[in-house]
Amino acid sequence: MKVTMIGTGYVGLVSGVCFAELGHDVTCVDIRPEIIEKLNHGESPIYEPGLSELITKNIKAGSIKFSTNYDSVKNAKVVFLGVGTPSADNGEANLDYLQQAALSVAKEISDETIIVIKSTVPVGTSSKFRTYIGENTKKKFYLVNNPEFLKEGSAIDDFMRPDRVVIGYKEKYAAEVMEELYAPLVRQGNPIFLMSNLSAEMTKYAANAMLAVKISFINDIAKLCDASGADVEEVRKGISSDRRIGPHFIYAGPGYGGSCFPKDVKALIHTGREFGIELELAKAAESVNDAQKVYMFTKMKRHFRNELKGRTFAFWGVAFKPNTDDIRESPAISMAKALVREGAQVQFYDPEGAKHFHELMESNVETKGKTKIITNKYDCINGTDGLVLMTEWSEFRAPDFAEIKLRLKTPVLFDARNLYKRSKVKNVGMEYYAIGKTLEE
16 A cells, blocks of 8 residues: 655554565655654664664665655545654644645645544644635545654554554445555454544544543552551562553653653643633643652752752663653753752763753743763762762663772762662662652562
8 A cells, every 4th residue: 555654753653664664665754854864774763673674674675665745645545644742832732844844745645535633633634624625626535633642762562562453434435445544463362442523533532631640549559558667569560460550661661752752742631721610630740750750859859958060970871761762841850950959960871862851941931051961870970979860771780889889989879760679779878769669678
C-alpha cells in the first residue's frame, strides 16, 4: 500500500519506518530540508534504539523515501498527519502545524484518499478538520483518527507489537482499509478497536491522563512515606499485586516529563473547561507533578542547611527517561534551574540527551554559563558537592560507589529514581537520599 507520512518527529518517523518494514511503499515528508537531508543519508534526527538501522535497511530496500514536497500525496492511498501539537500558553493544544499540513495535503490528494490524524488532538478536531479539508479540495476523502501509543525508548517494539490499535472513523470503507494496513501487527490477537472519531480522540487523552494520575499518586504516597517512615518500594510491591492496580507507572521518582504527558494533561484540562467541566483529578496530577520535579531539591537544601551558593552538583542523566535524547519537560530542567537560583552550578552527563540539554540551558538567561557538559560519568563527579541521579540509564545501575565517593568533594548521593540500595551506598561512607525510602535495608 502506498503511504505518505507528514512529519518526521517521534510519531511520524517511527510509524513511517515501521510501515516500510512491513512492506508498504512509504514516503515521509517534512518541510525542514536539513532533516530530510539527514534522513536521506540514513541518519535519524532523533535517538530511538534501532531506528537508524531500520532507516538504512529500508532505504536500501527502496521501501521508504524522504522528501520536502507533497508530491507523493497524489498517489497515496493513506496519508498520515503526524506533526506536533504543542501546548499553547493557556494549555490548549496548538493545531497550527496540523492545519498547515492538512491544507497542503488537501491540495494534492486524489479521490478516495484516506487522511489519518495520527497526532494527538482534542475531542472535536476531526469534525473541524473534515470541514476544513472539504473547503480546500473537490476530491472525495475520508478522515480517520488513529492515535499512537508509543513510548519513547521502546517505540519500535510498541509499534510492531501494539497492545491495541485504535481507529476512529465515520465511513466503513476507511475502517476496512485501516484494518488491512494494521493486520500484520495484530496476528497474535491484540485488538483493533473501531470507534467514532470523537471517541478515538478522547481515548488518547484519557489514557495519558490516567497514567499521569498514577505517577502523581505514587509520588504523593512517597512524600507521605518520607514523613511517616514507611518505604515506598515496599508499599509499591504491596499494592502492585492487586490486579485492579497493576505494577505499571507506580514507581516514585522526580515526576513525569517528555513530549506527551505534560501537554496532553494540559490540553485535556483545557478541553474540559471548554465544555464547562473542571477535571479536578487531572488538575491535581499536574499540580503534584510540578512540585515533584523539585522535591529532591528540597532534600538537598535541608542536607546543606540552605547553603547551596557556590556549590557544584553532578547530574547523571538529563533526558526525561532512558533510551531517548528527549529532554522536553525533563525534571532535570526544573532541578537545574532551582539549584542555579540558589547560586549553585551543575555539570552533567547523559549518553544521548546532553547536547540538547546544554543548548536549552545556554538559551536561558537564568542558566546560561551555569551548567557544563561532561563526557564521562565518573569525570562528571570530580570535585562536586553531590551526585544527583536524574535518569535511570542502564550504565548507572551498577556503579562503583567507592569510586563515586573518591571523586566527590562532599560524599552524598541524591537518588531521584530510587535506583540504589541504601546499604550499598552507606557502606562506603556516603550519605544517601531517595524518594519515600526512609527505612534501613
